[in-house]
Amino acid sequence: MxxxxxxxxxxxxxxxxxxxxxxxxxxxxxxxxxxxxxxxxxxxxxxxxxxxxxxxxxxxxxxxxxxxxxxxxxxxxxxxxxxxxxxxxxxxxxxxxxxxxxxxxxxxxxxxxxxxxxxxxxxxxxxxxxxxxxxxxxxxxxxxxxxxxxxxxxxxxxxxxxxxxxxxxxxxAEYKKTVESISKRLADANLPAPKVYTEFGASGVQELGFTFGKNMWGAISTMAGGDNISAPFVEWWGKLNPEQVIASNPDVIVITGYETGKGSDSMIMGQGVDKAEARKRLEGYKNRVGWSSISAVKNNRLYGAYHGACRTILDSAMIEFYAKAMYPDLFADLNPEQAYLDFYKKYLPVKPQGTFTLAL
CATH class of the missing domain: 3.40.50.1980 (Nitrogenase molybdenum iron protein domain)
Known part of the structure; x- marks a missing residue:
């Protein structure tokens, strides 16, 4: 036994x-x-x-x-x-x-x-x-x-x-559902794709920052139905010629940032960032040399996003954010910032407070 x-x-x-x-x-x-x-x-x-x-x-x-x-x-x-x-x-x-x-x-x-x-x-x-x-x-x-x-x-x-x-x-499955839901709405609406430009704003207004081609924000903007103006010139990430940004005339501009940057005019977003200060920094980009002629600037379609919220399973909220920025009527029901915070509430042990998405 x-x-x-x-x-x-x-x-x-x-x-x-x-x-x-x-x-x-x-x-x-x-x-x-x-x-x-x-x-x-x-x-x-x-x-x-x-x-x-x-x-x-x-x-x-x-x-x-x-x-x-x-x-x-x-x-x-x-x-x-x-x-x-x-x-x-x-x-x-x-x-x-x-x-x-x-x-x-x-x-x-x-x-x-x-x-x-x-x-x-x-x-x-x-x-x-x-x-x-x-x-x-x-x-x-x-x-x-x-x-x-x-x-x-x-x-x-x-x-x-x-x-x-x-x-x-x-x-x-939740991530897949978000992506497929946005794709289906875009396909059903069959609207012209707006031109979009994304820039990492750590360097501030005076110096053009990195933009994105096939990956990160470039891919996010494409998944959300945009025509990424950087894609023909930048494979992964890099800088465009300033004149090229003006010539491409984007309809929507997104400036991303971390909690800190190189200077007082750097774009800041994220944990502990005051929304009024982030908006003031974003507003400063309207005064960049040559940008007054760009459609996005003329129509006040400048947006801010937290750079730490891309290249992560959390970034389904940022796909929603780009979709709503580019197609405000089609995606009027979405609340991307709340979706970002809800992910933390459901899956992470901390509760962020700050500014993670922003619109002028």
Whole structure:
């Protein structure tokens, strides 16, 4: 009897071990086999998405992260640290884009899984092989591409890594529903696509900032039914010639910003940002040299958006925002800022307060 019971326990343990092993196909089509949910994870990018999908408890198993993308939004970061002080003590691993990413640090933290953004994976080149040779599993996700397919796939992958597949499926389904609902309305209305220009306003009025082609805000504006004037000239992100913006004569202009910028005329948006101050900064763009002749300026169709609200599963609210900005009558019923805040209420442990969308 005792022998049979011990054999039964052994069978259970072995079954549990094998049940934990899964093989996923990441966004690059790479097959990755690992034990799920992962017990030791390094989050290379998308830290809020990781918490929203995996729950706050997922950070009990985060042993390292590339912190800069979160700390670039200082008020947002501070809000989370105030709620969960242990975030401050998670070891940093550096940045791929500034060549400060430390392979040695990653290996020393002994993670089961290293989750990277597509651009990070490609930027690390042969260093990926060094990491994988130690037994660390590298899984690539991608919200930067701003495609429905990659948003859904990345959400599914984070769900598997954290053991929150059901929650991930719910979040993905909600995102898909928003995108498809907007697409259907646009198709049914069959209206001419307004020309739209988006600029990251950290540099202020005097210096033209980065704009977006195929990804991020460029893709969001296209998904929302706009004709992105930057697309023919910028593949991913970059700056247009100032004369080109004027010549393209956009119908709608969106200036994005973080909580801080380079100067007193930089566009600011986000956690803790006063709406009156954000509106004053946005108003300043109407005085940019040559812009008085642009349709968007003449018709007061300038808008502000929180730069931290793109390249994330939270950005369905920003698709709604662009749709309403470009087609105010067609999407009059939408409340994008409330949709953004509602996502936090439903899936995240903090409650942001500030200015996340804005219209003149």
């Amino acid at each position: 005792v022998k049979s019971f011990l054999m039964f326990l052994f069978t259970l343990v072995v079954s549990a071990t094998w049940a934990g092993q899964v093989t996923v196909k990441d966004v690059l089509g790479r097959n990755v086999t690992f034990n799920a949910p992962a017990q030791r994870v390094i989050v290379g990018f998308y830290p809020e998405d990781y918490m929203a999908i995996g729950t706050e408890a997922a950070y009990d198993k985060v042993v390292g992260m590339s912190k800069y993308i979160w700390q670039a939004r200082p008020a947002n970061w501070d809000m989370y640290v105030k709620h969960r002080p242990s975030l401050e003590h998670i070891p940093g691993i550096g940045r791929v884009d500034t060549q400060t990413f430390s392979v040695e640090k990653v290996i020393s933290l002994n993670p089961d899984v290293l989750m990277l953004a597509d651009w990070q994976f490609k930027g690390l080149g042969t260093d990926i092989e060094r990491i994988e040779n130690t037994g660390i599993k590298v899984i690539v996700v991608d919200y930067n591409a701003q495609t429905l397919e990659r948003h859904l796939k990345s959400t599914e992958l984070i769900g598997v890594i954290t053991g929150q597949e059901k929650r991930a499926a719910t979040i993905a």
